[in-house]
Amino acid sequence: MTKHLIAPGVMALVLTSTAVTAQQTSxxxxxxxxxxxxxxxxxxxxxxxxxxxxxxxxxxxxxxxxxxxxxxxxxxxxxxxxxxxxxxxxxxxxxxxxxxxxxxxxxxxxxxxxxxxxxxxxxxxxxxxxxxxxxxxxxxxxxxxxxxxxxxxxxxxxxxxxxxxxxxxxxxxxxxxxxxxxxxxxxxxxxxxSKAIEKASGLSLPDGTSGLFWFSSAEIDTNPFVAGQKGVPAYMMDKLGVENVVTSDEEWPSVGWETLAKADPTFIVIAEMDRRRFPADDIEKKREFLMNDPVAREMAAVKKGRIITIDAHAMSPTVRAIYALDQVADALAGYDLK
Structure with a gap:
């Protein structure tokens, strides 16, 4: 079962705290x-x-x-x-x-x-x-x-x-x-x-470490919607010090698996969600595809089990994105990338 991202500090946040004061709205x-x-x-x-x-x-x-x-x-x-x-x-x-x-x-x-x-x-x-x-x-x-x-x-x-x-x-x-x-x-x-960025900067990942964030696909065997160069996942990869194998500036471009496999990312992050707009919204169908597709299964990230699951909502500009950075950093720390 995937642990959904929860802000530790937010959980304990006391909104009436006297530590922070602000003026009333006029x-x-x-x-x-x-x-x-x-x-x-x-x-x-x-x-x-x-x-x-x-x-x-x-x-x-x-x-x-x-x-x-x-x-x-x-x-x-x-x-x-x-x-x-x-x-x-x-x-x-x-x-x-x-x-x-x-x-x-x-x-x-x-x-x-x-x-x-x-x-x-x-x-x-x-x-x-x-x-x-x-x-x-x-x-x-x-x-x-x-x-x-x-x-x-x-x-x-x-x-x-x-x-x-x-x-x-x-x-x-x-x-x-x-x-x-x-x-x-x-x-x-x-x-x-700040704590998540500090953890990410301490990973000392090898040069050339690269990532791919897969949100969903209109059909399970068609080109997936993957994170471009400037969205929230790109922010995470920037803080992690890894390369994004997707070169488009679009938020969620559709890129062919042949192109992605040729880029051969070090790790893949897949989105888990309750939404069912597309077949690939189902996390189990994503995993099944990666393991069985004749192109995708040849990627090193798939062969070595470097597949990370996070909430889909964390791939958008939300409070959960901050904690997803921490989650991905933890996962990478557990891989033998040297």
Whole structure:
């Protein structure tokens, strides 16, 4: 059984801690957000969270009582929020309808992926929501230094930075007037990130160590969706000091197994998820494919059993990505790579 990533510090985080102090929000509050300007007359009281990331961030900020609906999930909720999450309506595991969101009469919709609510949003455009008086907040991780109209899941102009995640937390805590909680959460996450980076830098991996992150595939035997050069997995590989065998700048390019096998990564990281949009969402089908496909099974990583499993949600710009870095570093430390 895979151990799902849980932030050790977050588990123990006391949101009322006096160790971190922050000012109260002064309303009306105006925030620039992914090409839109939002103005809040007071803290939102009824939120629909489109995306596991934004939902869990609201929970971590102690704002679960404001969430009336949620959607777009990959993995089980963090264990400490199981009871809370069970009491909140799941509008859809994947993509909810525009009507189902608006019918909750939210005074804010928080959005993890711009392809759900954006210029070509499959749930709706931001203008559609704003026209009916529903403001939308898109995570800065999704739009800053990234063009979501290039490639299947967008293309970043710079390597992902956790600063974008911390900005999201800071802005949400300001919107909801819980800036002390946001500051405490950011402090905790930064400490955990520093420890993970320190562990990664101490691995002393051999020159030429390389990695491959496989998210899913439209069909199990077709070209897989693998991590490009500038997304969250690329951030992890950068901190680990390993090469990414995928050369594309797209977030999740589709690359042939022949090309990947020729690159012969030292290790492979595969995503585990509850979602079943594609056949390869099933972790067991991924493993079976790697072991039996005549091309994939010839890779050294497969032959030597250097296959690491992490939550799919940790391959996106979320709090779990920080702990996935630590998890991958632990796994690499257990391999004889010298």
């Amino acid at each position: 309303y009306p509050l105006t925030i620039a957000n992914c090409g839109h300007t939002l103005t809040f007359e007071g803290p939102p009281e009824n939120t629909v969270a489109l995306g596991q990331s934004t939902t869990e961030l609201l929970y971590l900020l102690g704002l679960g009582d404001t969430v009336s609906g949620t959607a777009v999930w990959f993995n089980p909720v963090l264990p400490q929020f199981e009871e809370l999450n069970d009491g909140i309506e799941r509008l859809a595991d994947n993509d909810p309808s525009f009507e189902s969101v608006v019918n909750k009469k939210p005074d804010l919709v928080t959005v993890m992926y711009e392809w759900h609510v954006g210029p070509e949003g499959i749930v709706g455009t931001r203008e559609m929501f704003h026209d009916v008086g529903v403001p939308t907040y898109v995570m800065p991780t999704e739009c800053e230094k990234k063009d979501n109209l290039v490639g299947l899941d967008g293309t970043r102009s710079e390597l992902f930075s956790t600063d974008q995640l911390y900005k999201s937390i800071a802005q949400l805590s300001e919107i909801y007037d819980v800036q002390d909680r946001g500051a405490a959460l950011i402090e905790d996450l930064k400490a955990s990130e």
